Amino acid sequence: MKKRLITTFITLLAVIFLMSACGQESNKTSSAESGAGSGKDSGKPKVAVILKGLDQEYFKLAESGAKQAFKDFDVDGTFLAAPTQTDTEKLINILEDTINKNPDALVVMPSTEAQIPVLQRYREKNIPVLLIDTDLKWNEKTAYIGTDxxxxxxxxxxxxxxxxxxxxxxxxxxxxxxxxxxxxxxxxxxxxxxxxxxxxxxxxxxxxxxxxxxxxxxxxxxxxxxxxxxxxxxxxxxxxxxxxxxxxxxxxxxxxxxxxxxxxxxxxxxxxxxxxxQKPYDMGYKGVENALKAIKGESVNKKINSGIDVITKNNSAKKMVEVKDILGK
Structure with a gap:
């Protein structure tokens, strides 16, 4: 009798453990899905911003601009980047993974013409593609936002x-x-x-x-x-x-x-x-801003010049304050 009670008790513990594990796994899956693509459920537009690198301050300025635009325009934004701007294959892999999440628009800082085939797949799915910083000889882009x-x-x-x-x-x-x-x-x-x-x-x-x-x-x-x-x-x-x-x-x-x-x-x-x-912060910000226009079917200029400033000793201190303020230094 005692052995039967012990066996029953162990069986009940096993069942409780399995139910608990399944519940945790279900919560993990739900959390991952909401983080990866909750735009349809939340009613917010989904905009993916992908940069060719994140190993230099320049890219971090563009990241700051994009993330500020996510907040200002109440966007379900995703930010991703290749480790370095010469890692072309990694950038292509990120683009391929992101297309499966069906963003409403893509803002991308490409590295070379090698990314055009995967960007074309976005357009085949009617996803607007806006290039920032680096232009490509590709007619299907929605816009180029950056420096001349x-x-x-x-x-x-x-x-x-x-x-x-x-x-x-x-x-x-x-x-x-x-x-x-x-x-x-x-x-x-x-x-x-x-x-x-x-x-x-x-x-x-x-x-x-x-x-x-x-x-x-x-x-x-x-x-x-x-x-x-x-x-x-x-x-x-x-x-x-x-x-x-x-x-x-x-x-x-x-x-x-x-x-x-x-x-x-x-x-x-x-x-x-x-x-x-250059003005990478503005590129990131305007990239998201104009992506929203494209999602809504509004007209977007094919080429948007983000502007430049010649910086010498006379105006370097003022510019330095501006850049450090963006980066929170």
């Missing part, structure tokens, strides 16, 4: 040329080869240098990366010790070029593009010469 990179390159080139004389030699640090962003910025600089009679004696890719820019600049300066200036297609590379030139006690003008806080601080301290500041 050719103009940014020209502005950087004009400022650099103002520090030089006709016949001087400069070097260029390019970004990721084959990307529209890098190509357009470099083209803008090259056109200005040709106009001003300044010679470009070296142009090397450094993948928008600071460490790679140090190495590339060291190699360039070894081969071309009489260089009078450097243009870098982003601030990370400009800071790398500065480190390499400082190690040789070389005082030459170096111009970047982006407007990140460490570049602004360097300019304020009289080290880096200037930067052409």
């Amino acid at each position: 990179n050719y103009t940014a390159g020209k502005k950087a080139g004009e400022f650099l040329a103002s520090k030089l004389s006709k016949g001087d030699k400069i070097a260029i640090l390019e970004g990721v080869l084959g990307t529209e962003v890098s190509e357009q910025r470099v083209k803008g600089v090259k056109d200005i240098m040709k106009e001003k009679g300044i010679k470009i004696v070296a142009s090397q890719a450094a993948d928008f990366d600071r460490a790679k820019a140090v190495t590339a600049t060291e190699n360039i300066l070894t081969s071309n010790p009489k260089i009078k200036g450097i243009f870098a297609a982003n601030d990370e590379m400009a800071m790398g070029a500065l480190k390499a030139s400082d190690s040789r006690n070389l005082d030459i003008p170096i111009i970047g593009i982006d407007g990140t806080s460490d570049a602004l601080e360097s300019i304020s301290n009289g080290k880096l010469t200037a930067t052409v500041a």
